[in-house]
Amino acid sequence: MANFVKVAETSELPPGERMIVEVDGLFIALFNVNGEIYAIEDICTHDDGPLAEGELYGYEIECPRHGARFDIRDGRVLRFPAVTPITSFEVRVEGEDILINVEDVE
């Protein structure tokens, strides 16, 4: 069942920006790309690199540690050395509030 929780407000995350939030001990990176907001777990599946510190190319985040790339829209792997997708979260904006679906967060 969906479990949307508020993690930020839109005024905190203008287009082109990113931020990290914490939900139940899990660090989640939020990105605003051209007004659309995306949320991924901020841990690279290759070797736990801090993804939100990497460069963003369009919708591709590059891990600053060894250069793996993931699609921030769905978490899929786009470049070696990672082979496992990262977790991506469904995002909903209600008024000023940014909510993400954390149903799978343990």
Ligand code: FES
């Ligand atoms: S930790 Fe991200 S590519 Fe190795």
